[in-house]
Amino acid sequence: MRSVCVFVVAVAAALAAVPAPAQERPGDVALVYSLKARSAGWMQLDAAVKQHFGWHRAQKDPFSWFVWQVASGEDIGDFVVGTFGHRWKEWDARAAFDEADDADFVANVLPLVEKADLGYWSFLPELSHPGTGMTPAAMAQITHYYLKPDGYTAFVDALRQMRTAMEGMSYPMTFSWYRLVSGGEGPQFVLAVDRASWADMEPAGKSLDVALAEKLGAQKAITLLTTIRESTRYTRSYLLRYRADLSYVPAK
Numbered sequence: 235m236r237s238v239c240v241f242v243v244a245v246a247a248a249l250a251a252v253p254a255p256a257q258e259r260p261g262d263v264a265l266v267y268s269l270k271a272r273s274a275g276w277m278q279l280d281a282a283v284k285q286h287f288g289w290h291r292a293q294k295d296p297f298s299w300f301v302w303q304v305a306s307g308e309d310i311g312d313f314v315v316g317t318f319g320h321r322w323k324e325w326d327a328r329a330a331f332d333e334a335d336d337a338d339f340v341a342n343v344l345p346l347v348e349k350a351d352l353g354y355w356s357f358l359p360e361l362s363h364p365g366t367g368m369t370p371a372a373m374a375q376i377t378h379y380y381l382k383p384d385g386y387t388a389f390v391d392a393l394r395q396m397r398t399a400m401e402g403m404s405y406p407m408t409f410s411w412y413r414l415v416s417g418g419e420g421p422q423f424v425l426a427v428d429r430a431s432w433a434d435m436e437p438a439g440k441s442l443d444v445a446l447a448e449k450l451g452a453q454k455a456i457t458l459l460t461t462i463r464e465s466t467r468y469t470r471s472y473l474l475r476y477r478a479d480l481s482y483v484p485a486k
Contacts, residue, residue: 260319262359264412267352269313269343276311279346280480283313287482289338294484295331300370301480307472314474318357353417355424357410361393363400364428365408369483370476371428375435377471381421385465389423392461399449407438429473 271279287299302314325332344350365371381389393411407427414422429435446455 261321262357263320264318264355266316270349301477302474305473305475355412361411373429374474375427379423389465
């Protein structure tokens with residue numbers, strides 16, 4: 235499913251570390267799309283998504299495809315699908331596969347979809363602190379940051395300083411930052427925070443702003459957080475629940 239959609243409504247993140255050949259590190263490109271079921275048809279769409287990634291399994295697709303379902307907010311129940319850790323040239327190499335993929339999607343999934351959106355994202359490892367697992371966490375807490383056009387540089391610089399400051403902390407949160415490359419309103423960034431369970435939603439013993447103040451000093455911490463806030467036009471957040479039963483990971 236590649237050419238039939240246009241913008242991502244939800245996600246993304248390297249919510250999962252993607253296995254890669256030993257000789258080279260994974261790329262930083264992610265493709266993420268969302269599917270909204272037609273009225274009262276989410277169970278049928280659930281089955282169709284499962285069937286579609288069964289098709290990927292039968293074709294021995296080398297890409298991993300992870301599926302989530304939105305668990306809060308106005309898009310609750312929507313399906314979110316993503317593949318991570320790629321280089322742009324990989325899509326050139328699978329043009330024939332994608333044509334067959336689109337044909338199966340259009341025949342078996344699209345008739346059940348009210349709205350489908352797709353986007354390409356760039357993972358930002360220098361700003362992130364991802365988990366080490368090979369599959370996504372049970373849930374992900376997602377926040378979209380829609381920036382002011384002139385706030386891009388200040389926003390990224392503030393995030394970079396915060397990430398550097400966290401190097402010496404024992405802050406427990408694992409998270410990933412992505413930047414939208416193509417497919418929607420921008421400048422746009424996404425922060426994805428891993429959550430192992432609902433209990434993991436409880437605040438950490440020490441909030442991030444307190445931890446930063448202890449590391450950098452209160453004034454510096456306030457300045458960084460203010461920069462992020464003033465660079466942002468608005469934010470949008472929701473929870474995702476990982477659907478391992480619908481996802482596809484190629485056999486090793």
